[in-house]
Every structure is written in C-alpha cells, then in structure tokens.
Amino acid sequence: EAQVTQNPRYLITVTGKKLTVTCSQNMNHEYMSWYRQDPGLGLRQIYYSMNVEVTDKGDVPEGYKVSRKEKRNFPLILESPSPNQTSLYFCASSRRLAGGDSYEQYFGPGTRLTVT
C-alpha cells in the first residue's frame, strides 16, 4: 500500500529538548516536504527536498532542520523547540506523473506537537 508514515503521531515536550519527527514513504518519490498547519493560516511549507541531499527552505524554516540522506526518509528536527512551534505537522511526498500534467502526491497522517 502506497503511504507516507510519520512518527510519533502525538508528542508533548518541554522547551529546549531536542526532538525528531520521522517521515518515510514507500513510493520511491523524489520530492518530499514538511508543513505545519495552524488555525486560520492553512498549511505553511517548512522545508522541501527535491532528491537525496537536495533540500531548500520553505516559507517558515526558522527553528527547524531537515536531512535527506535516503530517498525514502525525510526527518524533521527541532534542535531547541519553543512553544510557538506547537502545531500540527504534515510530511508529504510526490512525483510528477510521466507524460501528464499532474502530480502523484500523498500526505502523511500528521504529528500533533505540543511544546510547553
């Protein structure tokens, strides 16, 4: 089954304690990204990766790090979490469909993070 998995699904942590949210896809997609979803703001892109070892900043990268050492994994790292990073986080992967104008894209189920 084609899917994007995220772990953990729920996390409560304290300010300053480093954490990593993992993301994995089994579809051999080149493109992966991370978003945060906040009420009234929609989804905002944090980082994206166009392939292994190729990453770039999205609209809200401050306070986050990513790495893409393998095609299937794209972890999100919060070196020193703060309360304003309390949010719902989504990982997504996609690829452009050959010969067409559409993208095959999947979002993970989300990780709800609370930083106290």
Add this chain to the structure above:
Amino acid sequence: GENVEQHPSTLSVQEGDSAVIKCTYSDSASNYFPWYKQELGKGPQLIIDIRSNVGEKKDQRIAVTLNKTAKHFSLHITETQPEDSAVYFCAARANAGGTSYGKLTFGQGTILTVHP
C-alpha cells in the same frame, strides 16, 4: 514571495447544491494550482490540479477554472453530498531553478459543510 488568499473561510450548502471556492495568487510565475481535501484527523488529499496552460479541468463532480490574467482560480463542486464535507485548500506553485518542484503556498482553507 507568493501569497494565496482563499474565500470563503466557511461555506454551508444543502445536499445537491453546488459549491464554489475561490483563490487568488500574487506571483505571476506560479504555474501549478492543486486543490486538496482534508477530512477530520487526516492529512490533505489531492483532489484535482491544473496547470497554467489550461483554463479548465473537470473530474466527475469537481472542476477547477483558472484565470491567469486575473490571477485567480476556483474549485466547483456540483451535486454536493454530505461526504463532501471537509476542509478544502487551494495552493500555488512556481517553478524553481528549472524543476517543477518549487515552493508550494497554500490558502487559508475553507470549511465546507453539506447538509442532508
């Protein structure tokens, strides 16, 4: 950077009626416009997309129209059903460095409720 505005924020319709959600974008370089449906507790799901060389695209009960000159695009759902109730997001993407995987900017979302 790109800015995407989405209206309305909430939309309530009777089953069988049509629903229209509108988005405007600011970056004339944007050339890919996807729409997502997000059900409660799940990640967004791509439902339809359109590229800037096409004015309209239809898939069964949903259609998307694009006015590149005015920089706005709309989602049309006909013969709505209760299972169409969800949050809908529009998004816009521009090319980045010759690839099609540039930044993806989302609208704020529309909560659609279809009453039986």
